[in-house]
Amino acid sequence: MNVLEIRGLVKSFTLHTIDGRTVDAVRGVDLDVAGGEHVALAGSSGAGKSSLLRCVYRTYVPTAGRITLRPSSGSSVDLAQLPDTQVAELRGRELGYVSQFLRAEPRRSVLDVVARAGAARGLDLADSREAAAAALRRLGIEERLWAMHTTVLSGGQKQRVNLAAGTISPPRLLLLDEPVSALDPVNREAVLSMIAGLTDDGVAVLSVFHDLDAIERLATRVVVLEDGLVAADGPPAAVLRDSALNLEVAR
Numbered sequence: 001m002n003v004l005e006i007r008g009l010v011k012s013f014t015l016h017t018i019d020g021r022t023v024d025a026v027r028g029v030d031l032d033v034a035g036g037e038h039v040a041l042a043g044s045s046g047a048g049k050s051s052l053l054r055c056v057y058r059t060y061v062p063t064a065g066r067i068t069l070r071p072s073s074g075s076s077v078d079l080a081q082l083p084d085t086q087v088a089e090l091r092g093r094e095l096g097y098v099s100q101f102l103r104a105e106p107r108r109s110v111l112d113v114v115a116r117a118g119a120a121r122g123l124d125l126a127d128s129r130e131a132a133a134a135a136l137r138r139l140g141i142e143e144r145l146w147a148m149h150t151t152v153l154s155g156g157q158k159q160r161v162n163l164a165a166g167t168i169s170p171p172r173l174l175l176l177d178e179p180v181s182a183l184d185p186v187n188r189e190a191v192l193s194m195i196a197g198l199t200d201d202g203v204a205v206l207s208v209f210h211d212l213d214a215i216e217r218l219a220t221r222v223v224v225l226e227d228g229l230v231a232a233d234g235p236p237a238a239v240l241r242d243s244a245l246n247l248e249v250a251r
């Protein structure tokens, strides 16, 4: 069953500082993601991949189109039209987003940051701290780092804390924007297996990886964007080897 159905999605930006010029980042995209499916967005720089993810998470308000999310209970909602307060509620249990950057929280410890994400997903205080500890162990964050402030972590540690927070109590739909870009090979491997496990558990995943190997290993489908439009949609093996699509995915 589809967890996410996007129809006719358009996102345009008006550049007020440059003569009010308009940039059309997403120009009419249709896309479905079912539970237990991992759809990877591919395509060259500026094709609209991150803008599309941000429209689904509603960091960006879409210019036109529908983004239907089927929550675990209750009726479907159109994320494109939903009031901000209801979007905030959905960002708990239903909708998760992990970008390559950890939002700086100067006075919070690593454990707090992850536990707060658990609380936002509806866990009570004790459960959220326990779940945070489990998530940090899963991501290989040593216990000696848990009391530290997130600002002092290395790039790779920050990225793993971010992943721990994003997956502490897996949402129904997980959006990933280059989540392994700062990781060393060992940690990258651990994170890729964890993401594969989430898909096996039925989570719907929509991702951007600038890494062909990660896409081949994790994706059940690849959607190639070109200039804000879908240029291809199919199984990874077929789509990634279609040289005509001129994929600029960094290895």
Ligand SMILES: Nc1ncnc2c1ncn2[C@@H]1O[C@H](COP(=O)(O)OP(=O)(O)OP(=O)(O)O)[C@@H](O)[C@H]1O
Residues within 6 Å of the ligand: 013, 023, 024, 025, 043, 044, 045, 046, 047, 048, 049, 050, 051, 052
């Ligand atoms: N906040 C914004 N304001 C203005 N233009 C934007 C904004 N965000 C994205 N764009 C523009 O939209 C287009 C698509 O950008 P987007 O970041 O979605 O592409 P992408 O496929 O994710 O690229 P990359 O692989 O380089 O991250 C680009 O031309 C970009 O400059």
